[in-house]
Amino acid sequence: METKKCKFWLPNKNRFCANSSLTGSLFCGNHNSRSPGQWIPCPIDPSHSVLEQNLKGHVKRCPLLKQAQSLSVQPFYQKGINAGSDGEQEEEESGVDDSRLPTATISSEMKRKALHSMSVPEFCTLIEKIESFHDSLCKDVQESVQMPEVCRLWIKRGVEDRKLPFQEKHITQQASILGNLERFGVLKNSLGRKTSKCEEPVEGKEDGVPAVIEFGAGRGYLTQMLADCYGINRVFLVERKAYKLKADRSLRQNESMMLERLRIDIEDLNLNAVESMQGVPFVAIGKHLCGAATDLTLRCCFPEYRKDSSEQDTASANGNFEGLAIATCCHHLCQWKHYTNKRFFLDLGMTKEEFHAVTWFTSWAVDDNHGSDLSNTTNCTSHLQSIRKEQGDGDSNGVEKILSDMEAAERAALGFKCKWIIDMGRLIWLRERGFDAQLVRYVPPSISPENHLLIARPSH
Structure with a gap:
């Protein structure tokens, strides 16, 4: 039929x-x-919605119910442990903890509507703030495109043997992330290293090589290059989704490799509750940690800066952390609740609403030609000043019209600047806590416009 x-x-x-x-x-x-009635997000999996009158029955048979239950009983699961909260700065000063109170996610549509509701002078003032902060804060960002010799040889061998799912733009980014870790002194060049497959790793560390935790690991190909090129023998892959065509099979062919996948959202991961991580020095990596995932990872790696951390957590974190490299992306998905350095924005004189406007602007960075970096060449302040004089508060659609009339290069440049400001706050957060940290462009914009790499290590 x-x-x-x-x-x-x-x-x-x-x-x-x-x-x-x-x-x-x-x-x-x-x-x-759709049937008439109010549709609401499913509390088990908000990616789909259900009629409000059917909610009670749906939660009992939702296809993802069993999966959610199995994830929540893991010993290292702690709901929202790395989430932060809307009033985080106020809590630090008042001692009141509202981290367990529900906070609505601010969608891109909500950010857009809030931006359009601004008056023309308010909007122009916001743009002037962004231009000024970028000029004063983002001067020392360096280009650092790396291709370590060990990675170059690994890529050549893999292509010749046809064993790699080769995509140049991805593999170039992976090599540069590892090269920057080597340049920064976190990884040691393994050329000439002879590793015995019969040799057992001692306490998760062999020949001075720490374990590696890849956050948002996906299929794990960044870790595969790292393990093959730098002699890593203990790997933890943190990923909330299930993937096919993973690098796990190739990694497990190394008899001395200890590989563990942690199927969990970074927001809910208590790293100190992972039994096999106890006392193990680690390097944290992540390629394209979308939006707030970067902030969640920072909190996860440094539990001593959470309000609920114990003395044991603090000692463990301080002793075990050896380095970090996070390629940030999708800044338009950032949320005030999760952002690590709210004080940075508040001290700049920006509100939570202006933070969300800044995150909304970042989506423009991928709208234009990516052959060159526009953030240092295009300034729209003078153009907006003339608009403010002409329009004032008289046009109710003033902001929407300004946005639609902006040139693509202006929009893209503003988006890039907002990305730098958001990442600069994360960099300052790390430095304020005593870490050596840098923010670099690790690949050309022609390879990926999402080319910010945040790297850090203990100051000693």
């Missing part, structure tokens, strides 16, 4: 939807008109 196809027309693809239609309907589940 032939399956009936959905009759919803897709004008961009110039064809009908290819999904099967629902029983008794001309359309599939995606295109069938």
Whole structure:
């Protein structure tokens, strides 16, 4: 019997939807008109929604219920331990803890509407602040594109043997992340190193090589290059999703390798409760940790800076941390609640609402040609000043019109500047806590416009 196809027309693809239609309907589940009533996000998995009157029955049979239950019983699961809170700075000063209170996520649409509701003078003042802060804070950011010899040889061998899922832009980024860790003194060049497969690692560390934790590991190919090139024998991959075509099989071919996947959201990971991590020196890495995942990772690695940390957590964290390299991205997904350095923005005279506006601007950084970095060449302050004089408060659609009239290069430049300011706050957070830290461009924008790398190590 032939399956009936959905009759919803897709004008961009110039064809009908290819999904099967629902029983008794001309359309599939995606295109069938919704029942009247209030749809709310599923409390188990907010990526889908359900009718409010059906919620009680749905939570008992949600397909992800069993998965969520199995994840929550893991010994290192602690709900929201690395989340932060909206009033974090005020809590530090008043001693009141509201971290357990629910906080709504501010969506991109909510950020856009808040921005459009600004008056023209308010909007222009915000842009002037961004331009000024970028000029004063982001002068010492350096280019640091690296290709270590050990990585170059590894890539060449893998391509020749056809054993690598080779994508130049990704593998170039991976090599530069590792090269910057080597340049910064966190990793030691392993050329000429002879590693015995019969030799057992001692307390998670062999020949001065620490364990590695990759946050947001995905398929784990960054760790694969790191382990193969730098003699790493103990690896922890932190990832909340399940992936196919992982690097795990290749990594496990090394008989001396200890590999453990932690299936958990970084927000809920109590690193000191991972039994096999006890007393193990580690280096933390992450390639493209989207939005707030960077802030969650920083809190996870340094539990001594959480309000609920114990003396044992503090001693463990201080003694075990050996280095960090995080390639940040997707700054438009950042949230005030999770951001590590709220004090940085407050001291600049910016509010929580202005922070969310700054995060919304960052999405513009990927709108234009990525052949060159625009953040130091394009300034839209003078243009906005003339607009402020012409329009004042008279036009209710003033901000929306200004945004639509901006040139692509202006929009992209503003987006890049906002990215730098957000990452600069994270850099300052690390330095204020006594770490040696740098923020560099680790690949050219032609390889990826998301080219910020945050690296750190203990000051000693």
